[in-house]
Amino acid sequence: MANRRARTYAVCAVKLDEDHTDAAEGTFDAALTNALVAIVAKEWDGEEKKGGRKGKTFTKPASELLELIRQKAHETPEVVKRVLDEPDVFLVRGSHAEERDLAVEEHPAAEASVAGTFSGSPAPKPYGTRVDVGTLLDALKVTQPVRHAREDKDETEGEPRALERRHVEALLALDAHPSLVALAMEQENRYENSAQQQDAREREQASQTLQRIGEEEADRRAAAAADLHSGPTPDDPGALELQECPVCWHEAFSPDGQDELCMQVGHGECLVCHYRRSPAIANALAREREWERGWARD
Ligand SMILES: [Zn+2]
Ligand SMILES: [Zn+2]
Structure with missing residues (x-):
């Protein structure tokens, strides 16, 4: 199951990496959903699903999974924390996270000032998977209307927006997570x-x-x-x-x-x-x- 998700993510993401302008919307959503489900299932097993009627369970949509990751930064800061100085970006631990001191400050400002005080050497590159929630949610805003043919209802908004390279970059960054690491083989x-x-x-x-x-x-x-x-x-x-x-x-x-x-x-x-x-x-x-x-x- 995990392998199939990683593979679907990789096939779609590599296509988008080559060309994100050609009817890429469904491809983007498939890649993003599969990647987020894999990440959430690995870090918070079971929370990638939600219950429906008659005891059926469903996989949460990408927007909910992104919201969940944002929420988890408060609940399980040892697994995911917000990146300082960036509005809506999170870092999920990597496979070697236990080797690093991931003690997270309750007050990001304090951490920032400490980093500022000891700025003689550059801060170590943070180890982990960059989840740019803001950019990925924005990408969903672009892809969802196209997929559901809703663009004609919002003519006041002008031209429908298209996927941008930064959206694809945010998608590709998810590959760093141990549950994925699938892009190189697909390429x-x-x-x-x-x-x-x-x-x-x-x-x-x-x-x-x-x-x-x-x-x-x-x-x-x-x-x-x-x-x-x-x-x-x-x-x-x-x-x-x-x-x-x-x-x-x-x-x-x-x-x-x-x-x-x-x-x-x-x-x-x-x-x-x-x-x-x-x-x-x-x-x-x-x-x-x-x-x-x-x-x-x-
Ligand atoms: Zn010849
Ligand atoms: Zn010959």
């Missing part, structure tokens, strides 16, 4: 997917090239490939020899480097069909091979 997935799509296009183009040049020309290029490619030399002993091309199957793939695991998966270009393999694809293939090797050993 990696997206990156690899787009690399795979690019690779499919490369292969398609290379097979067309192969058809166009014909078998005779392909053989001629393959024979010339050895002279065009510089393999390992005393200066560069790590350089790879020509490899078999996965598109034309000639020994004509000319690597200009190899994968990060050093499993001799080259990235570069085929000298016959001009198939190009990117470093990202070489790395993905290397990981796959290592995985298969692991299975073979067992």
Whole structure:
């Protein structure tokens, strides 16, 4: 459950990080609700839900969860506290919070003056998850009317507002919480997917090239490939020899480097069909091979 929430948050948040202008409202709400439910469930188990009729329970909406976090700054200051000098921003403890002295002053002003007195060295960076309640509530004001098609009732307010980058930043900051920490993996997935799509296009183009040049020309290029490619030399002993091309199957793939695991998966270009393999694809293939090797050993 927690994993599914983190994953939904990450998928939506990474999309918004790339482009928050294109019909992002539902995406934003899904990301925010899932993140807040994960955080609240972890810190105050059960309080992410509320009872409905006939004993049914419902997940609280994002606005209520934000209000709850604000409230908790009074009730459980060891878990969440208000950030000084910022109007509506809170810091939820991180996984290492117990290692830090999180004794919270009853009077923020006193803390501020202490910090001011000992300002010789910069204050340690606060450890925790920044929950910018003000900005996130403002984001909900933007997204809710669009989702429920209410904008026509408020024509006096002028142009409907759009999500802004600061809203997305506030959403991305939630990832620091131990119940989430999901963005990096999702970004990696997206990156690899787009690399795979690019690779499919490369292969398609290379097979067309192969058809166009014909078998005779392909053989001629393959024979010339050895002279065009510089393999390992005393200066560069790590350089790879020509490899078999996965598109034309000639020994004509000319690597200009190899994968990060050093499993001799080259990235570069085929000298016959001009198939190009990117470093990202070489790395993905290397990981796959290592995985298969692991299975073979067992
Ligand atoms: Zn080829
Ligand atoms: Zn080329």
